[in-house]
Amino acid sequence: MPNATRRTIARLGLAAPALAVLPRRLHAADAPVRIGAPYPLTGGAASAGISVKQAIEVAVDIINNPHPELPNLPLATGAGLPGLGGRKVEVVFADHQGNPAIAQSEALRLITQNKVVALAGCYQSSCTLTASAVAERYGIPFMASESSAPSLTQRGFKWFFRPTPIGTDFGAAYASFLTERKTAGFKIDKVAVVNENTEYGSSTGDAIVAALADKGLKVDPRIAYNANSSDVSAQVLQLKSAAVDAVIFVSYTSDSILFMKTMHTLNWKPPVLIGDDSGFSDNAFIEAVSDLAQGAINRSSFDIGKPGSASYVVNGLYQKHAGHALDDTSARGMQGFLALMDAIDRAGSTVPAKIQAALVSQDLKPEQLMIGYDGIKYDAKGQNTLAATLLVQLEGKKYVPVWPDKSAVQPVALPFKGWS
Numbered sequence: 001m002p003n004a005t006r007r008t009i010a011r012l013g014l015a016a017p018a019l020a021v022l023p024r025r026l027h028a029a030d031a032p033v034r035i036g037a038p039y040p041l042t043g044g045a046a047s048a049g050i051s052v053k054q055a056i057e058v059a060v061d062i063i064n065n066p067h068p069e070l071p072n073l074p075l076a077t078g079a080g081l082p083g084l085g086g087r088k089v090e091v092v093f094a095d096h097q098g099n100p101a102i103a104q105s106e107a108l109r110l111i112t113q114n115k116v117v118a119l120a121g122c123y124q125s126s127c128t129l130t131a132s133a134v135a136e137r138y139g140i141p142f143m144a145s146e147s148s149a150p151s152l153t154q155r156g157f158k159w160f161f162r163p164t165p166i167g168t169d170f171g172a173a174y175a176s177f178l179t180e181r182k183t184a185g186f187k188i189d190k191v192a193v194v195n196e197n198t199e200y201g202s203s204t205g206d207a208i209v210a211a212l213a214d215k216g217l218k219v220d221p222r223i224a225y226n227a228n229s230s231d232v233s234a235q236v237l238q239l240k241s242a243a244v245d246a247v248i249f250v251s252y253t254s255d256s257i258l259f260m261k262t263m264h265t266l267n268w269k270p271p272v273l274i275g276d277d278s279g280f281s282d283n284a285f286i287e288a289v290s291d292l293a294q295g296a297i298n299r300s301s302f303d304i305g306k307p308g309s310a311s312y313v314v315n316g317l318y319q320k321h322a323g324h325a326l327d328d329t330s331a332r333g334m335q336g337f338l339a340l341m342d343a344i345d346r347a348g349s350t351v352p353a354k355i356q357a358a359l360v361s362q363d364l365k366p367e368q369l370m371i372g373y374d375g376i377k378y379d380a381k382g383q384n385t386l387a388a389t390l391l392v393q394l395e396g397k398k399y400v401p402v403w404p405d406k407s408a409v410q411p412v413a414l415p416f417k418g419w420s
Helices: 003-012 016-026 046-064 100-112 125-138 167-183 199-214 233-242 253-265 283-292 310-322 328-347 352-360
Strands: 033-039 089-095 118-120 191-196 219-225 246-250 272-275 297-300 390-395 398-403
Touching: 033 046, 033 100, 033 328, 046 089, 046 283, 046 310, 046 328, 089 100, 100 118, 100 125, 118 125, 118 328, 125 199, 167 199, 167 272, 167 297, 167 390, 167 398, 191 199, 191 233, 199 219, 199 246, 219 233, 233 253, 246 253, 253 283, 297 328, 297 398, 310 328, 328 352
Parallel strands: 033 089, 033 118, 191 219, 191 246, 246 272, 272 297
Antiparallel strands: 297 390, 390 398
């Protein structure tokens, strides 16, 4: 080695072997594109958060490695991001524990210390509320793939994008479904709405109540409860006393499990039971109380589909990675991440403003997705105008599409069977 080179190495404080990797450290063009992902990896919603994390890990594999079996999925057939010279994708996960304050601080850390070019998160709407406010302040694109509180897209944010259907969509679906049942002769005179009291439950509950009222359906009672409750006997007894014809739960996983166990203990079953995704979609819910929840109706945007379809192939990749099938929440998380990466690739840049512009102009078609949306195209508030949902019903340990008719694989079975 020439003396001048040795002196340069000594001045930089490097050992001679480090010289070989020095150019890679100095040139960011080859570095992975880094995305921050704050999710609840511990705490009451950890099961859902871990499932979304695993879904994003599969999405990263689909992007970074060739998957010719997914010919219509953007970025799946190549390796890396072609718009950025084949650069790979790297995700930095953070655990916000279901705490909005921690979600806020983790978003700040990911942006300022990990230098992520975009954020994807946070499952719970209350955590998305605080984390996305940090992203907005720093001018970093935020992809909210799972959080459905309608209020999140009412803040005038310019860096916030949400592909998932939201509370107003779900409320309209439940109202139409129940109205159809009533027209067919099923008694639907009184509907209860039960929601946890954070941003998700309150905002979504309001949207559901409004949609039911628009269809002339009576809501009585409306019950808000603490999401961290360890006892919901009082709420179940209130429902039992009210003799409701249908009840809609807006609840996370631990709450949903607790409600089903308490209903069984107190021997009360409503004629119609609807869960607003979240806890009811979680595999942990199905493993814990599926034997008590037979016939529960749930909303979903994901169905495994026919062999060879993108949803079927992607579910196979996920099942191999996670050990269980995709649920609606993890599928929405994966689709949102894939949409974000499509925008970054089309931007051909990691400059946040260019990514933002690519998201604003995004127009993905149904055949480019692995989920049942009618496409992905955002309005001025960042909400996907082509989001779609259907209703599914628990049969054994699997949800089966039952509404609307165009999506159904079998008729809905009523009344709610539960544990009998």
